[in-house]
Amino acid sequence: MSDRGSRIPGPRLIPRRLKLADPGRWPIGFALGVVLLAGFGLLALAPIVFDLPAPDEMDLLARLTGPSAAHPFGTDHLGRDVLARLIGAVPVSLGAALAAMAAILAISLPWGVVAGLAGGRVDAVMMRLADIIMAFPMLVLALAVIGFMGASLEASILGVAAAWWPSNARLVRALVLSASHRDFVRAAHLAGASRIRVVLRHVLPQVLPSLAVIISLETASVLLALSSLSFLGIGAQPPTPEWGAMLNEARPFFAQAPHMLIVPGLAVTLAVLAFNLVGEGMRSLLDKREPYRW
Amino acid sequence: MGIVPEPEDIAALRAEFGLDKALLQRYADWLWRALHFEFGTSVATGRPVMAEIALHLPATLALAASALIGAIAISLTLGSLAAVAGRYTGAGLRGLTILLVSVPSFWLALLLIYIFVLRLGWARLVGDGSLTDLVLPAITLSLAAGAALGRMVYERIRAEMSEDHVRLAIAKGLGPLQILTGHIAPRIAGPLATAWANAFGGLLGGAVIVESIFGWPGLGQLILQAIAQRDFPVIQAYLVLMGLIFFATSLAADLAVILSDPQLRRRLGDE
Numbered sequence: 001m002s003d004r005g006s007r008i009p010g011p012r013l014i015p016r017r018l019k020l021a022d023p024g025r026w027p028i029g030f031a032l033g034v035v036l037l038a039g040f041g042l043l044a045l046a047p048i049v050f051d052l053p054a055p056d057e058m059d060l061l062a063r064l065t066g067p068s069a070a071h072p073f074g075t076d077h078l079g080r081d082v083l084a085r086l087i088g089a090v091p092v093s094l095g096a097a098l099a100a101m102a103a104i105l106a107i108s109l110p111w112g113v114v115a116g117l118a119g120g121r122v123d124a125v126m127m128r129l130a131d132i133i134m135a136f137p138m139l140v141l142a143l144a145v146i147g148f149m150g151a152s153l154e155a156s157i158l159g160v161a162a163a164w165w166p167s168n169a170r171l172v173r174a175l176v177l178s179a180s181h182r183d184f185v186r187a188a189h190l191a192g193a194s195r196i197r198v199v200l201r202h203v204l205p206q207v208l209p210s211l212a213v214i215i216s217l218e219t220a221s222v223l224l225a226l227s228s229l230s231f232l233g234i235g236a237q238p239p240t241p242e243w244g245a246m247l248n249e250a251r252p253f254f255a256q257a258p259h260m261l262i263v264p265g266l267a268v269t270l271a272v273l274a275f276n277l278v279g280e281g282m283r284s285l286l287d288k289r290e291p292y293r294w
Numbered sequence: 295m296g297i298v299p300e301p302e303d304i305a306a307l308r309a310e311f312g313l314d315k316a317l318l319q320r321y322a323d324w325l326w327r328a329l330h331f332e333f334g335t336s337v338a339t340g341r342p343v344m345a346e347i348a349l350h351l352p353a354t355l356a357l358a359a360s361a362l363i364g365a366i367a368i369s370l371t372l373g374s375l376a377a378v379a380g381r382y383t384g385a386g387l388r389g390l391t392i393l394l395v396s397v398p399s400f401w402l403a404l405l406l407i408y409i410f411v412l413r414l415g416w417a418r419l420v421g422d423g424s425l426t427d428l429v430l431p432a433i434t435l436s437l438a439a440g441a442a443l444g445r446m447v448y449e450r451i452r453a454e455m456s457e458d459h460v461r462l463a464i465a466k467g468l469g470p471l472q473i474l475t476g477h478i479a480p481r482i483a484g485p486l487a488t489a490w491a492n493a494f495g496g497l498l499g500g501a502v503i504v505e506s507i508f509g510w511p512g513l514g515q516l517i518l519q520a521i522a523q524r525d526f527p528v529i530q531a532y533l534v535l536m537g538l539i540f541f542a543t544s545l546a547a548d549l550a551v552i553l554s555d556p557q558l559r560r561r562l563g564d565e
Contacts, residue, residue: 029389139499140536147521147529224398228503231400234521247400251507254404255412265401273396280392291377291455292464 030281036274044090053081055088055241064257074259076249082263088241089264094271096157096236097223101215103161104168104222111165112172117180117199127173130166138163139225146234153242156235160225164218171214172207179206209286216279220272227268243268333531338523343531346516351535354512357505358497360428361435365497366490368440373447377455378470388448394441399500403434403507431508435500439493446489450482484551491547495540 046052059079067074073082115126133141145159179185185202193201229235230244238245243264250260308314312323327333333343376387410416410430417430454460455478463473505514513532520528552558 135541136533136537137495137499137540140533143502143517144529144533151521227398228400232503232506232518258408261404268398268401269396273393276392276396291452292461
């Protein structure tokens with residue numbers, strides 16, 4: 001073997017040529033999702049550009065006021081600007097979801113890849129361990145973890161990560177398993193390619209597109225779970241601005257000040273929608289099946 | 295100034311909760327008692343944990359079960375319509391599905407309360423746990439779950455519609471309804487039953503959120519209180535029981551799938 005074979009290349013992230021034969025496969029939903037995500041990214045940067053009041057700045061004389069020029073989305077029960085809190089919550093809410101997703105991937109990716117490639121007894125033991133955790137409803141397990149750690153944003157991130165990783169590991173394992181049984185992977189193995197080379201060069205690139213779909217859809221569900229926990233008062237604690245926590249604070253004033261209710265809920269919905277749209281869009285992009293029509 | 299506890303008092307408390315024993319022995323004791331569904335007494339209220347849970351469990355089960363029925367109905371309607379409908383209607387239905395999956399149940403609940411309780415006055419918020427009070431919480435809980443399952447129904451039908459046996463059925467001149475009920479439904483019923491059983495677990499968890507908003511007297515209230523008070527015996531019992539209920543529904547679904555599938559039944563008989 002020449003020295004070319006001993007080089008361990010990274011996975012090819014961008015396919016050699018993206019086939020875009022049918023422009024109809026690029027759905028509007030995918031574009032909308034990307035635009036929404038970019039919008040949230042810009043929103044997180046807004047405090048640098050615009051002069052906004054601090055999310056914690058109270059004006060007790062202007063409590064529960066409706067939308068006005070000074071406060072475009074009104075103020076809450078402590079006279080804090082809802083728009084400022086909404087923008088201040090972008091890095092908290094989305095950051096928590098991304099942190100939880102990173103933790104989930106850090107466990108599930110190695111777990112699934114090792115189980116899928118090792119097979120046999122190792123695979124069986126690893127998957128049964130994941131099954132034990134999956135025997136509990138996910139949100140229930142997250143609640144229990146938070147219950148034992150005490151309510152905080154960190155605890156809710158850990159709780160969600162602990163409850164969500166097994167199903168992810170299972171998906172990764174299924175993907176790796178089907179990818180590693182392709183003929184060209186076997187051929188690479190027979191040609192003397194090292195284990196790491198086979199994984200990085202031949203298995204992972206096949207898995208990546210489907211993995212991107214899973215990550216996007218899972219981020220949506222993790223974001224939903226984390227904001228639900230904050231809404232229940234066992235995630236982000238006041239005065240941290242977080243969309244779910246903002247809604248929780250709005251509950252007692254919900255008949256007097258409906259504006260406090262609309263905006264944070266819309267923010268959660270749009271953020272979850274963005275991740276779902278991107279995931280679904282990628283999925284239909286990858287879907288090569290043609291259903292028969294009558 | 296508070297009362298300074300005497301060493302004897304501390305020792306008595308430690309003995310009462312079994313904290314003076316070794317870790318492994320404590321775990322073995324706990325496991326043995328958990329097998330008999332004895333989870334001790336609540337640290338906060340001093341009442342037996344199982345008595346507290348037995349008080350709240352029926353309400354949660356009623357909510358989750360009615361939400362599951364709603365979710366199944368919603369998923370079948372949304373999924374099969376999206377699969378059969380034309381290009382634009384189908385896309386619209388899929389968009390609606392994604393939107394419903396994305397709306398947080400706590401926000402949906404608040405919106406429904408605003409519309410139906412505060413504006414229209416069709417329902418009331420402080421109920422006595424009667425069946426009419428169940429309608430709004432059950433709808434809230436079933437919409438998101440139904441949409442998520444509907445996405446799955448759509449995927450399954452689409453996968454079947456790419457198969458040759460459906461092509462043959464179309465070639466024989468069968469109508470969409472006949473193909474859906476006669477050719478596609480039997481093949482996707484098994485996986486869907488498993489998915490529905492899995493969704494029940496999600497509904498048990500989601501019930502916590504909906505119960506806390508609608509004031510439905512289920513386990514959700516109990517567990518949130520327990521988390522706030524660090525009432526570990528209640529949390530333990532809740533986790534174990536929810537796991538057991540989830541396990542039982544999954545097992546029932548698996549058995550139903552095996553019994554209804556002739557191929558699986560035959561394979562089981564051979565072994």
